[in-house]
Amino acid sequence: MNFFQQQDQVQRRTRWLLMLFALAVLVIVGSLGLIVWAIGGGVEAIAWTMGLTAGLIVLASLYRTWRLREGGGPLIALEMGGVRVGGHPVDPQQRQLRNVVEEMAIASGVPVPEIYVLEQDLGINAFAAGFAPNDAVIAVTRGALDSLERAELKGVVAHEFGHILNGDMRLNMRLIGILYGIEILALLGQGGLARRRRRHKGDGAETGTGVLSVTLIVVGYAGLALARWIRAGISRQREYLADAHAVQFTREPDGLAGALKKVAARYAGLNGNTEEITHMLFASDAIGQIFETHPPLLDRVRILQPQFDPEELKGLRERLNARVRKGARERAVDGMQREREGRLPGAEAVGDALGGHPALTHILGAGMLLAALPGPLAWAARSEARVIEVVMYLVLHADREVRERQLAMIGEALDGERQEAVRRLRAAEPVLREDLRLPLLELGFPALRRLDPDERTRLRTLVDRLIHADGRVAVFEYALGRLLDRQLRDVQDPAAASRPRRATLDDHQENAHYLLAVLAHHGHPDDPRAASAALTAGIGVLTGALPLAAEIPEALTGAAGARAWASVLDRVLEQLDALRMRDKDRLIRAMVATAGHGGQVVAAEVELLRVMAASLHVPLPLALDEFVATPPGGEGAG
Known part of the structure; x- marks a missing residue:
């Protein structure tokens, strides 16, 4: 699946959505106008009725959308009763969830999202939920x-990452607004009718209120x-599409299929009004309704496992119910025990083993990197109190x-206390492996946000x-x-990453060449x-025609360039972020072709690729096999 095509499709779908919304508003406004005329x-x-109705609908939508933009993904999670999973959860199931989410995020090149558990x-x-990967929550x-099981949980999390990467998350948030x-019209009518019933009056004004409410x-x-x-x-x-993305990403259709079968055997419902x-949900219990937002569960399973027999679900429900009841009892006993002993969640969560599967290139790579991180550093990166010291350590x-x-x-x-804490981190791990430096930083993003x-x-x-303490800027x-x-700028304005981009590479050839x-x-x-x-x-990949030769500009190779390249690249990346998605596709392919030329990618190139892609608001997978550039004139040449 092509990330760039999906982003373009989502932008087109958003335009259609706004047009259909306008049509729905016109139908409502026109209906009320006809009733007044009748x-x-x-x-x-x-005219007054139609104008006030249209204004009310639009203002209510704008207000809800504004609230969602202010609160982002965490607002939805909290409204649904979610409890944020901290950096060091004592609950082993929450630790497993955090490990899976971190693996997925680092493997896919998106910031590690906030994690919530709907405990009830x-x-x-x-x-x-969220408007952009930088304010996303799972x-x-x-x-x-x-x-x-872990493989099934991984399938569910990969499905949700599919929604993030495909732009569905942003579209879903707009649908809420x-x-x-x-809906505000119906809610106002219900409120008016309820007030009339409480008053028990039968005069003309109350009758008019009742008619208006109905x-x-x-x-x-x-x-x-x-x-x-x-x-x-x-x-x-x-x-x-999200199911297909999850299978493509994890290479484990049985994991996602197993999760869907368990939903079918048990239930997907949430407490409260959903x-x-x-x-936005992973699954829905309803089947065959014209307003149903999800395909039937069994259809989704059959796509993943064509040989699936619904008879498999018999007996699975009882086993699942027994497992859930057992888990609830164990948590209750564990909670009472911790209360008696006065224990709090702490450092015992550090160093939790991270699993992987040999066939999963991206996830395995991310899992191996996370497992290789020294325990004290990983613990500090996940801690709100210590994450700043990790950043200092890395610099x-x-x-x-x-x-x-x-x-x-x-x-x-x-x-002075922070200074000494940074010294201790340095003493504990004087030299961190080059390939672990950026994953360690990315691990700290939730706390930094x-x-x-x-x-x-x-x-x-x-x-x-x-x-700049030594007068120059190294690549890392x-x-x-x-x-x-x-990351920190996008926290202040998460919707900035989702704004439409219209610029073309033709207007930014010089910037692209410098990059x-x-x-x-x-x-x-x-x-x-x-x-x-x-x-x-x-x-050659960028333009579709291989030039005879291209020389590195003197502005990079000279002494002045060694000092100024970073500030110039900052300006270049800010301008290239305005490119439309299909041109970003070409640029990313050209970047990978440049870094991979000669058959060996060094640490500096990997670090530059990651930061360039992040600046363009494009997730770059941990492995580059999905961005293999084709020769000039082929599909990759645009």
């Missing part, structure tokens, strides 16, 4: 944790039925003199000072600073001929 209202009364919901379900029910605007209920719910029908048509096909978010210079200057800056900007605005600003300023320093800045030149130069810093060949290969 009861003898004049032109002025009809014993049905098997999950959802992803919520899973307690019933799913109790009922699913739209449906709220239409009218609003009838018209409101008729419009809501139309809107839900539109939503159902949009959502069903997206569920099939109508607003039903299109520390190898040269002792420079490092002491940096530590003095940390003590001055923060405090919870910093208050002033802390985020101070952190960005301090990191910039530490990076640039990658760390840029990723951190991108590829940076990759080629840092991939072959001591071999100008190899760097030129790599740049030539990348430009």
Whole structure:
């Protein structure tokens, strides 16, 4: 599946959605106008009724959408009764969930999302919420944790990552705002009718209120039925796509199929009113309804396992119910025991083993990296109290003199206690493997997102000072600073990542060439001929025609370029982020062709690829096999 095509499709679907929403509003407004005309209202009364109705719907939709933008994915999770999973959960099921989500995130190249558990919901379900990957959350029910094996849980989480990567999550959030605007009419009618019943009056004014309330209920719910029908048509096909993405990503159709069978054998329902978010859920219990947002469960299973026999479900329900009841009893006993002993969740969660499956290239790679992270560093990265110290640790210079200057800056900007904590991390792990540095930073993103605005600003300023402590910017320093800045900026405005982009590569050829030149130069810093060949290969994929030769610009190779390349690349990336999706596709392929030229990708190229892709708001998988560039003139040439 092509990420860029999916993003373009989602943008087109969003435009169609807005048009269909406008049509639904016109139907509602026109219906009320006809009713006013039928009861003898004049032109002025009809105009006022239609205008007020349209204004109410639009304002209610805008208000709900604004609230969702302000609260992002966490708002939905909290409204549904979710409890955030901390960095070091004592519950082994929550630890397993966190491990699976972290593996998926690092393997797919998206920021590690916040994780919530719906503790009061014993049905098997999950959802992803948010406007962009940087404010995404994944919520899973307690019933799913109790009922699913690891491979099945992995299939469910991969399905939700499919919604994130395919842009469905953003579309789903907009659907919530739209449906709220239409539903508000019916809610107002119900409120008016309830007030009339409480008063028990029969005068003309009360009778008029009753007629108006009934009218609003009838018209409101008729419009809501139309809107839900539109939503159902949009959502069903997206569920099939997310299932396919999960299989493509995990290479384990049996895991996802097993989870779907357990939903069919048990139930998917959640406590409370889930109508607003039903299109966001992993599964639904309803079957055969025209407003149903999900395909039938058994149809989804048969696509994954054509030989599936529904008779398999017999007996599975009782086994699942017994398993869930056992889990609930064990949690209750464990909770009482901890209360008696005064124990709190703590460091025993560190070093939890991370599993993998030999056939799963991306997930296995991410799992191996996470498992290789030193325990104290991984624990600190997941901790809100210690994550800043991990960032400081990662920026520390190898040269002792420079490092002491940096530590003095940390003590001055923060405090002596933090300075000593960074020293201890350095003493515990003097040299961290190069391929573990960015995964460690990404592990800390959920905790970093919870910093208050002033802390985020101070952190960005301090990191910039530490990076420039030796007067130059190394590739990893640039990658760390840029990723951190991108993440923290997107926290302040998560919807910025989802705004439509219209620029084309034709308008940014010079910027694109500079980007590829940076990759080629840092991939072959001591071999100008190899760097030129790599740049030539990348430009060939970018333009569709292989040039005779492409030279690394002197602005990169000279002494001035060694000092200024980072600031120039910052400007270039900001401008290239405005590219439309199909042009980003070409650019990413050209980047991978440049980095992979010669058959060996060095650490500097991997770090640059990750930060460049993140700056373009494009997730780059841990392995690059999905971005194999084709020769000029082929499909990859655009």
